[in-house]
Amino acid sequence: MANLDGGGEELRVGVFVCQCGHNIAGTVDCDDVAKFSEGLEGVVVVYNNKYTCSEPGQLEIKKGIDENNLNRVVVASCSPRMHEPTFRATLVEAGLNPYLLEMANLREHCSWVHMNEKEAATEKAKDLVKMAVARARSLEAQDEMVVPITQKALVIGGGIAGVQAALDLADAGYKIYLVEKEPSIGGIMAAIDKTYPTMDCSI
């Protein structure tokens, strides 16, 4: 009963503990974390990789999903702000909905900030994986809404950066609105006499 998801399917969670070379493994005992993860509810397989985000690491996820019929994936590595898109894409390639991924941040929020407290960091890492697995168990597949994009762009500020960005996009065929606060475009560069490194005029 406990190992069924909301849809009544058997929960099959795979945990991928990443060492991130020495970045995580230098502080956190990844073997211990992996062993601990094996005992978590719903977890059917645990992997311990050197670099989960690398090509071999991602292949291992795909293989793991395939061989173990996984329907939830927990990657215990770095910040989701770093690699959530990477691993979501991996899940999609393996035929899983990308929203069935959960990450535990063992690097930015653990190994890198508790470098002198290895045991406590390892205990924290276990908790973070436990929390991620708990959340993963109740994750649901989601469909993303697709909306059309207006084929026009706004550039705010008509200095050299704005003028260049506007020209580049206009050359690519888009209609551009360039909004400039002052009565003329040109910005600060227009007031400069000569410019380095070419030593020629600004306008």
Added chain:
Amino acid sequence: MAYSEVENVAGYVGNFTVTVRKKARYVDVKECTACGDCIDVCPVTAPDEFEEGLSTRKAIYQPFPQAVPSAFVLNIDECLGNNPIACGKCLEVCDKDCIDYDDKDKLVDIDVGTIIVTTGMAVYDPTELDEFGYTRYENVITSMEFERLINSGGPTQGHLIRLTDLKEPKTVAFIQCVGSRSENKGNPYCSNICCMNTVKDCLLIKDHYPDVKLKVFYIDIRAFGKGFEDLFQRSKEKGAVYIRGIPGEIEEDPETKSLKLYVENTTEGGTECHEADMVILSVGVHPREDSSAIQKLLTLQRSQDGFFLEAHPKLKPVDAATQGVFFAGCAEGPKDIKDSVTQAGAAAARANRLMMQGKVSVEAITSTIIPELCKACGICVNVCPYHAISCDTEAKTPATVVEAACSGCGACSAECPFGAITMKHFTDKQIESQIDAMLEVDPQDKVLAFACNWCSYSGGDLAGTNRFQYPPNVRLIRTMCSGRVDKKFVLRAFARGAPIVLLSGCHFADCHYINAVHWTQRRVEKLWDQLEKKGIRPDRLQLEWISAAEGQKFATVMRAVEELRQKVTPEEVEHTKRVLKDVLEPPKKDPAKGKPAESESAASGVAV
């Protein structure tokens, strides 16, 4: 759209509606040929901003000869034409009849898919640095003023002269890092461009006036870019003398108006006095004062130096955290022209990459109403910062969400008193299972911190990349916005034995969801009251605003909450668990009052 400002931005990636204020110019841009007849008759003179106030312009003017659009503008505050009886001369002489004193601002709505922010920077005003005497001594000028003096189109037709006697200086001194790299006044960071600008200025002066002596007072010369070292060496070959040390004081000779610079030469040791006829302060740059307006409109973030914060310092250097918004140029940080152009190309490519696909998928983290539970009270309508929820409170029909307009902050879900709103991918059950898992074993040793994705969680990431160490007792639960953190989550954590709970979100100005963070504050204030009434120390619930740029603050807060945790006694925790027992096992509902709770939200929903 020159002489215009962005007034409002609504919508989301791919579908922004932007309101632009086209300021009244009082001159028809299309008709004006910039003939200049109006200038000849205008009786008003004012300092010319483009010339750094070194010359004057009229009330009707062209900002500079190459201005685009090539049309005049009338400063109505200076113009006497406000009262046509007093003046009206420009109107009389304008053949094209393109001056209109009654011109009004116009608001225009435009639809765009992407936005590039290139709002630039402002130049440092060194008046506050009393030791250099800028504005007290006329022959102390800024590097921007020098640009106008040496420019052949400038007020002196390119003749470098002293402002006191209009004579060519024989010795010119440059002072570097003015307003930069200082913890006291000005800014702590390096402004990037000033070293090479001075190298360039030295070469310019030597080209025009080979006999002028040049002395450059510096901390370090940062000639790090391609071809920069060559220019630096060339300036030395041409005779510029570089002296390591920033003058501590400048004195003016009351008669000659020449200047004495007292400096500690840190290469050779010892204090020196150097004389110069003119001093050029190589001023740094800082964020524009009006950055906060754009920041609010586009829900952007800024780094500690005040420039706009990129989504990732290495891998997304021109992306804003707000999808579909990009940065280029000095708005993101001080940089030179080449880097601005490079970044502009990158921003254009990133915008193109989005737009060329024609469509974009929106992350499935939006809110959903459970119609059976909705009582049509209308609270969520007022909570939503995006006006994405509508509800007919009179007809008592359940609320509805426009999914495309919802950004997924979750404030509605947390504020709904009936548990009738769930958030995709951030459901109550998902968050509660994290709380339960964390506090299952040894809760007394742990601090539970809720952190918003955009600011506090990122601040935690920054603490990590910077290796700021803090105690390992804290565990973070990430929500998109702190506004998502329901009261029941906090109470659940306490009921599970958490000694300390921290709620952490964006500073009000940084809130990624316009103003959803206000709801966080209101909720926490209410919670403090409730905790106190229940005999629970309110300071066991902490509230902190930590931005994505505040890694140091994140670590400091983590240390502080751990200190607080150590002061929480086991008796307190046991008392709290007893008092909040009902949070975990809600008392059975009276069957007469409605059907038994079916959904997960209702089951875990606790009215407090």
